[in-house]
Amino acid sequence: MHELSLCGSIADIVSRHAEGRTVTVIHVQVGQLRQVVPDTLAFCWEMVSADTALDGSVIEVETVPARMRCRKCGHSDEVGDLPVFACHDCGGIDAEIIAGEEFMVTSLDLAAEPAGETGT
Numbered sequence: 564m565h566e567l568s569l570c571g572s573i574a575d576i577v578s579r580h581a582e583g584r585t586v587t588v589i590h591v592q593v594g595q596l597r598q599v600v601p602d603t604l605a606f607c608w609e610m611v612s613a614d615t616a617l618d619g620s621v622i623e624v625e626t627v628p629a630r631m632r633c634r635k636c637g638h639s640d641e642v643g644d645l646p647v648f649a650c651h652d653c654g655g656i657d658a659e660i661i662a663g664e665e666f667m668v669t670s671l672d673l674a675a676e677p678a679g680e681t682g683t
């Protein structure tokens with residue numbers, strides 16, 4: 564279950580950026596080729612964030628479709644569900660992946676600071 568180690572990385576990144584503020588939603592961009600199951604990621608996040616400063620926050624996954632570019636003709640296209648990266652234009656198989664391997668935290672939603680409250 565590599566979602567668990569991904570959640571560990573997310574926790575590191577988010578804690579660094581949150582700087583003590585309360586995080587409600589973590590927006591994550593995950594490439595199709597990462598083969599991350601959003602539900603599993605959300606489940607792992609609950610475990611990883613439990614009893615930490617990030618407890619109660621949720622992960623929003625945005626999946627990025629895999630794209631390849633043919634080195635022969637330069638045609639680029641979505642890979643789709645094909646098991647082989649064959650160019651849709653010339654049929655060439657000498658292709659480079661140009662998208663689909665992303666894994667990044669794109670933004671954080673922070674809880675609004677309680678206005679005008681002093682002390683407990």
Ligand SMILES: [Zn+2]
Pocket residue numbers: 633634635636637638650651652653654655
């Ligand atoms: Zn081609």
